[in-house]
Amino acid sequence: MSVEYLIISESGRALAASAKNAGYEVSVIDRYADRDTVALSRSIHRYEGLHLADFLNDIESYSYLQKLIKYSVKSGSNITAIIGSGFEKRPEQIEIIRKYMPIISNSVKTINLAKDPMKLGKLLAKKSINYPFSTINKNDFCSEKEFLIKELGAMGGGHVSVNSNSLLRKTLFDKKYYYQEYIKGTVCSVVFLANQKTAQLIGINELIKPTQFLTKPFLYEGAVTVNLQDKKFSDEIYRIITEVTKLSKLSGLCGIDFIINKSGIIYIIDINPRPPATFELYEDEGHLFQNHLDCFQGRLPEYIPHNLNKLKGHAIYYAKKDIIAHSLPSFPDWVSDIPAPKKSKNNLEMKYEILAGNPVCTIYAEGVSTTEVKNLLNQRLNEIELSIKSINKL
Known part of the structure; x- marks a missing residue:
């Protein structure tokens, strides 16, 4: 069958x-x-x-x-x-x-553990894996220490804020939020395959610094693949994904977000117990959907490293204002997730409706260096921005 x-x-x-x-x-x-x-x-x-x-x-x-x-x-x-x-x-x-x-x-138990910052932090500490101090009690932080306010189980980074008095009044007694030590540095992510016992590294990415919304300084706006040239660093990433896999019984395509601080220390900040957005940057080298299925049968596929001479990146363009239009401009071939129209409330016509703050499309670029890919993504984001602005003027 x-x-x-x-x-x-x-x-x-x-x-x-x-x-x-x-x-x-x-x-x-x-x-x-x-x-x-x-x-x-x-x-x-x-x-x-x-x-x-x-x-x-x-x-x-x-x-x-x-x-x-x-x-x-x-x-x-x-x-x-x-x-x-x-x-x-x-x-x-x-x-x-x-x-x-x-x-x-992944099981409900695994997902709950991956998204429980307090419990996760204690388990990672036993394996000498750094994780920012996290608590549901703001008073655990001294007054001069900077910390983040995060929503439990949320995704995409748009929910994260730096501590401020106005926000604290809203969230102090809200059980949906927790407080986390603010670690500054380069934000990265790793894509890997897991079978509950061990893990196979797929690739490492550097996340793009968010710039599209001043009010969302931690919003996920995209990522660029990076080459693993430092063996000591790559060995530590292998150790981390293997230990996290065993601790939380991860299976399939998964991701971990981490920060490298100015001293070169790695801090895990989030575990994604499901296929992360960045896995598509490695799809050309194999069938990761098939690998995902195989992992749930206990089989961890061998993975051929991606082309080290070609780096890839993607960036999400978000709507700055509500977009309501009967048509959209033609999109270049380096764009995906192109919106489709939907029926209006009276069901009499088809319209494009994208509310401010929501994603419009995803933009792609390739190059021989991280800087080249980032610059090309920025250039293409600007092109899309101009096209979208022309719609809102109609």
Whole structure:
């Protein structure tokens, strides 16, 4: 019996592209249903609720899921859900999906541990892995020490703020938030494969410094791949991903964000127990979707290092103002996640509607150095910005 996959993620495009490269047919539930994802999938459903993890509570989403199940029975295939981003705040919802179909995902226990900063910090300390001091009690910090305020289980960095009196009044008694020591330095991430026992490094990236919103200084705006030339550094990254894998029983494609401070010390700041956004920068060298599946069978694939002579990067362009238009400009071939129109509230016409602060598209660049890739990404971001501004003037 053949197997089909249902990708459930905030954005399903990268996973759908990787699945297609590996020869699989997929359906997708995500928040965007952009043109690229539509072209890559057999069917797609756009979920517009508050939390993706709650999509089964939505009548249209539930109906879509039932149609997929009926189709799979009729066609003699099995459908399996691939869990991407969007479940970090409510991982228990994954078990509800499991009532309808098999699931490829890290366990609820693993996700909860990865997203529990206090418990995680204590476990990492036992393995001599640095993690910023984190607490739910602001008074644990001395008054002159700078710290960050983060939302538990949130993603994308837009929720992170530096301590300020106005914000403290709002969050001091809110259990959704915690406080974390502010470590300054170069922000990086690592993509790796895991099988609960050991890990295989895929690549390391340097995150792009956020500049699009003054009010969101930690927003994820993109990343650039980097070469591993320092063996001592790469050995330490290998040690970290292996120890984290064993501690939290990670499986599949995963990611870790970390900071290298001015003294060269590595601090883990976040663990993503699901395919991270940056995995697509390494897709050309193999079928990472297939590798992801294999890991859940206990098989850790051998990975051929990516082309060290070619660095890649992607950057997300966010809407600065609400975009409501009947048409968008033509996008170059170095752009993906191109928006698709949706029905207006009266169902009489199709419009493009992108609210301020939401992603518009993803931009790509390649080069022989990190600086070259960053400069090209900035140039292309400016080009897209000018195109979008021309729409808002219409």
